[in-house]
Amino acid sequence: MTTNALTSKSSTSGRAGDKIFSGAALAAGVLILVTLFAVAVFLLIQALPTFFADPAKVSGGQGFFAYIWPIVIGTIIAAAIALLVATPIGIGVALFISHFAPRKVAGPLGYLIDLLAAIPSVIYGAWGYMVLAPALVPGYEWLAQYLGFIPIFEGPASQTGKTMLTAGIVLAVMVLPIITSLSREIFLQTPKLHEEAALALGATRWEMITTAVIPFARPGIISAVMLGLGRALGETMAVALVLSTGNLIPSLIKTGNQTIAAEIALNFPEAFGLRLSELIAAGLVLFLITLLVNMIARGIIARHKEFSGAN
Amino acid sequence: MSATTTNLNNKANGNSAPPVRKRNSLAKGKLPKWAIWAIAAGSIVLGAAASTLTGFNVASFAIYSAIIFLIAASVITTVVEGKRRGKNAMWTYLIYAAFIVALIPLASVLYTVLQKGLPGINSHFLFSSMNGVTGAVDNQTVANGEPVIGGAYHAVMGTLLITLWATLISVPVGMLTAVYLVEYGQGKALSKAITFFVDVMTGIPSIVAGLFAAALFGIILGPNARMGIVAAVALSVLMIPTVVRSTEEMLKIVPNELREASFALGVRRWRTILKVVIPTAISGIASGVTLAIARVIGETAPILVTAGIASNINLNVFANWMSTLPTFIYYQILTPTSPTNVDPSVQRAWAAALLLILMVMALNLIARLVASIFAPKKGR
Numbered sequence: 010m011t012t013n014a015l016t017s018k019s020s021t022s023g024r025a026g027d028k029i030f031s032g033a034a035l036a037a038g039v040l041i042l043v044t045l046f047a048v049a050v051f052l053l054i055q056a057l058p059t060f061f062a063d064p065a066k067v068s069g070g071q072g073f074f075a076y077i078w079p080i081v082i083g084t085i086i087a088a089a090i091a092l093l094v095a096t097p098i099g100i101g102v103a104l105f106i107s108h109f110a111p112r113k114v115a116g117p118l119g120y121l122i123d124l125l126a127a128i129p130s131v132i133y134g135a136w137g138y139m140v141l142a143p144a145l146v147p148g149y150e151w152l153a154q155y156l157g158f159i160p161i162f163e164g165p166a167s168q169t170g171k172t173m174l175t176a177g178i179v180l181a182v183m184v185l186p187i188i189t190s191l192s193r194e195i196f197l198q199t200p201k202l203h204e205e206a207a208l209a210l211g212a213t214r215w216e217m218i219t220t221a222v223i224p225f226a227r228p229g230i231i232s233a234v235m236l237g238l239g240r241a242l243g244e245t246m247a248v249a250l251v252l253s254t255g256n257l258i259p260s261l262i263k264t265g266n267q268t269i270a271a272e273i274a275l276n277f278p279e280a281f282g283l284r285l286s287e288l289i290a291a292g293l294v295l296f297l298i299t300l301l302v303n304m305i306a307r308g309i310i311a312r313h314k315e316f317s318g319a320n
Numbered sequence: 321m322s323a324t325t326t327n328l329n330n331k332a333n334g335n336s337a338p339p340v341r342k343r344n345s346l347a348k349g350k351l352p353k354w355a356i357w358a359i360a361a362g363s364i365v366l367g368a369a370a371s372t373l374t375g376f377n378v379a380s381f382a383i384y385s386a387i388i389f390l391i392a393a394s395v396i397t398t399v400v401e402g403k404r405r406g407k408n409a410m411w412t413y414l415i416y417a418a419f420i421v422a423l424i425p426l427a428s429v430l431y432t433v434l435q436k437g438l439p440g441i442n443s444h445f446l447f448s449s450m451n452g453v454t455g456a457v458d459n460q461t462v463a464n465g466e467p468v469i470g471g472a473y474h475a476v477m478g479t480l481l482i483t484l485w486a487t488l489i490s491v492p493v494g495m496l497t498a499v500y501l502v503e504y505g506q507g508k509a510l511s512k513a514i515t516f517f518v519d520v521m522t523g524i525p526s527i528v529a530g531l532f533a534a535a536l537f538g539i540i541l542g543p544n545a546r547m548g549i550v551a552a553v554a555l556s557v558l559m560i561p562t563v564v565r566s567t568e569e570m571l572k573i574v575p576n577e578l579r580e581a582s583f584a585l586g587v588r589r590w591r592t593i594l595k596v597v598i599p600t601a602i603s604g605i606a607s608g609v610t611l612a613i614a615r616v617i618g619e620t621a622p623i624l625v626t627a628g629i630a631s632n633i634n635l636n637v638f639a640n641w642m643s644t645l646p647t648f649i650y651y652q653i654l655t656p657t658s659p660t661n662v663d664p665s666v667q668r669a670w671a672a673a674l675l676l677i678l679m680v681m682a683l684n685l686i687a688r689l690v691a692s693i694f695a696p697k698k699g700r
Contacts, residue, residue: 024588027588038510041497041518045520051539052531054535055538101418101419105416109415121426132618139432148379249650250650273625278628295528303520307520
């Protein structure tokens with residue numbers, strides 16, 4: 010009796026359960042692929058009217074390309090500033106935590122840096138708007154006065170401090186924890202024997218890092234920076250709050266410039282009709298740019314999978 | 321050892337002539353321990369002096385002192401201990417400096433939020449909405465010196481509801497995907513594709529996720545369909561990859577012996593997964609999900625384009641616009657309720673920011689506690 014009950018139960022409900030469960034798991038996996046595909050398709054459908062619209066009706070009156078070009082450049086400038094600031098500091102912090110800090114405090118210090126990643130972006134935006142921007146005004150005036158001959162520091166400096174450089178610095182703060190945590194993981198994976206061999210040959214700590222740690226971690230650092238770049242390109246709130254927007258200009262310390270993400274956030278709530286479609290088209294451009302950057306980064310990680318912990 | 325270093329020195333100098341008896345670099349003078357503190361003290365004094373010349377302020381004082389210390393310490397180490405150690409010292413100080421520089425924004429943000437947010441937190445703020453609070457109300461409270469009227473209750477509820485719905489969508493999808501990747505799809509092309517695109521999805525800009533949800537519901541329900549559930553869909557696009565990654569990692573470390581033991585007892589695969597594999601990994605999964613919630617709860621941009629903004633309490637995610645804490649902060653700062661008296665709006669914004677940070681920190685803490693207390697059992 011009991012054996013019958015067991016076998017019958019197992020052969021009916023069990024087999025069906027197996028099918029349903031594996032089917033559900035497969036469906037969930039496929040759903041993710043479909044979603045990513047749908048992101049691209051729906052954005053494309055909603056954006057299409059812009060590409061076929063009368064160029065005079067698109068914002069700026071010269072067609073979509075003339076509209077999107079300056080804000081693509083603005084996005085790249087903001088991300089470039091963020092990376093220029095965050096990469097050396099981020100790698101420095103990662104080295105500090107992995108190789109310089111006493112082992113007992115290294116863990117808590119790493120957690121402290123991870124806290125930077127936990128703070129919501131709108132709070133960074135508010136901080137940049139109310140604290141950082143006013144604090145940087147004297148610095149900008151100094152730059153305009155002494156380095157004003159360089160186009161990017163051309164004066165007169167903004168009196169509110171709400172400039173591209175401020176936005177870039179806020180973005181750098183937000184990108185920093187990404188670069189730090191990924192490079193830290195990789196630095197920690199450097200083979201101990203390589204490090205000890207370098208030290209045994211009489212290398213100083215810095216020589217050990219340049220000869221053993223950095224060459225091992227180079228692909229990991231590159232992909233960490235690329236992932237940071239992806240974040241910086243797509244970050245919205247910091248720029249929307251911190252930057253007073255305007256036309257594309259070379260000077261980083263004057264009011265002006267705009268990024269794609271902030272353009273969408275600032276204008277979408279009131280947009281309708283062609284303007285809506287324009288903003289979605291801008292979103293599509295941003296999506297493609299970040300997709301490209303992330304795919305390259307992930308490609309680098311995948312190729313060096315056996316070394317890196319960043320996957 | 322001394323022979324090695326002498327050889328090294330010879331090589332460095334390009335000497336192939338009979339070794340000149342040079343002072344061994346290991347035996348060469350080392351800076352005494354107090355020297356570095358002396359240099360630091362000297363740099364601070366010089367930094368203060370340099371800063372006073374250009375009109376004293378804390379920032380220039382710190383920058384000048386740091387630069388003077390860096391140069392002085394490196395040069396003195398180079399002179400006393402040699403070129404290689406000098407270089408080592410310079411980079412060591414630079415790396416310490418990088419860490420300190422990285423802490424400045426963290427400290428500044430936390431200090432600002434606490435200092436500006438605490439005065440605004442009271443029961444009125446927590447339990448009332450912005451319904452009926454207009455610029456005139458703000459002007460009057462400022463003129464009469466009364467406490468600020470209007471709170472963030474509607475935004476708190478909006479945040480909780482939208483995040484709850486996003487979690488309800490993301491957790492089943494994310495966990496099932498992870499189960500597929502680990503238990504069913506090992507080595508298949510489809511699972512490789514999913515892994516790759518989940519990674520790519522992690523990098524989708526949040527505003528694009530918002531636009532996607534807006535475009536999707538815009539096609540179904542007509543343009544300007546803004547409500548809580550649209551925002552929840554947008555947030556799940558951001559949340560699913562995080563849930564998949566963390567669940568996958570946890571399922572992978574469940575020892576295979578457990579699965580094999582269960583199979584050997586004649587238990588079906590789906591029951592093995594539900595009763596053996598997932599319970600073993602549940603603490604890690606729970607902590608991963610909590611971190612994913614912490615990540616999306618602070619998202620602003622996707623809410624902005626999907627749920628709109630409201631000043632009244634709306635507890636129905638399927639109809640009408642909704643506010644969340646991040647969008648509340650954003651609008652209070654960017655478009656103050658009263659353009660002439662911005663102080664009440666600023667106070668509300670920072671109080672909301674403090675609430676939001678507390679929520680995120682609490683979630684992070686819970687995640688860490690869950691992970692450490694119920695740490696998954698690893699194989700031996």
